[in-house]
Amino acid sequence: MSVVIVGGNERMVAQYKGIxxxxxxKAKVFAKMTTDFKRKIGTPDLVILFTNTVSHKLVNSAVQ
Structure with missing residues (x-):
């Protein structure tokens, strides 16, 4: 099963992956907006979105 975590604290990325x-x-963590985000996110089974700690642009890209 694949999980994509969008947002969260940058210092917690290793812990998110470890959990x-x-x-x-399998986990991919995007704490910041990256180039080609829509392509990198792929087709995960689960998306976790931390809306309080992420930009509006990244939220909109993740939702699409």
Whole structure:
């Protein structure tokens, strides 16, 4: 199962990935907007969106 985490704290990226790995999930974490975000996100089984710690542009891209 693949998980994409959008937003959150940049310092917690390694912990987010570690927690997902403990449960047997592959995780991609995007704390900031990256180039070609829509292409990099792929087709995950689950998207976790931290709306309070992310830009509006990144939220809109993740929702689409």
């Amino acid at each position: 997902c790995k403990e449960f047997g999930y």
